[in-house]
Amino acid sequence: MTTSLNQPAADPQTVPVGGRGLMSVQVRDRLIAHFRENGTKPGDQILSEPEIVELFKVGRSTAREAVKLLEHEGLVEVRPGLGRFLTSLATATVDRPVTRFESVTELLKSLGYDAQTLVLSVEEHQPDAVEREALQLAEGETVVRLVRLRSEGEEPLIFSIDTISRSRIPGPIKYVDWSGSVSTFLRDQGYPLSFSAARLQAVNMPADLKQRYSLEGHDPWFLITETAVTASGEPVLYAQDYHRGDTFSFNVLRR
Incomplete structure (x- = not known):
């Protein structure tokens, strides 16, 4: 790439x-x-x-x-x-290069979608092992797990699970407007994102998620799992974004 x-x-x-x-x-x-x-x-x-x-x-x-x-x-x-x-x-240029780091909000805007954001849940949790390692959390630290769905009309576009260390979020989480860009929110808290380490794969969405959020019938999804990092090297966001496989594609320049 x-x-x-x-x-x-x-x-x-x-x-x-x-x-x-x-x-x-x-x-x-x-x-x-x-x-x-x-x-x-x-x-x-x-x-x-x-x-x-x-x-x-x-x-x-x-x-x-x-x-x-x-x-x-x-x-x-x-x-x-x-x-x-x-x-x-x-x-050389490519349309939608896979190496471009951008928020889901920026992605949808650049593609011309008038997308709505539905906040499905936002809760404070103990991190699981993957989240703890990705965010380099100490024992006892908690995370905020944000689940959202971007859609246009009745059509789901991107289902997202974002995990943020609780220490990065000031005040009660219920007073935060979670419908906007998480990248912008983190920047405003003093944690501007610089790059991410990402894994890309085609997957069927787990059955429990499909059933809970009525997302059956859209497999396979294009899953981007990434840890976003600030310029100073702090991992501040662990994201799992399920993109509609029949809607989104990304490209790469080969040499």
């Missing part, structure tokens, strides 16, 4: 977790934006490491790692004795 200048998204398989590693990802994304804003074309030489250090006020090692990420993704090539140059891959 790759990133283009037009779709600068972090690849969850290659993003390192850690201070300097995360900084290099941010500089990588800022370099991509810089190329786009300055009209850098395939074949043009990119900034040198000292120029990156000066422009973004980062250390030499961070600049070097950011450039290595661009090389790994095929956006930049090294020409021995000459320097680093932008490749033609940098201009």
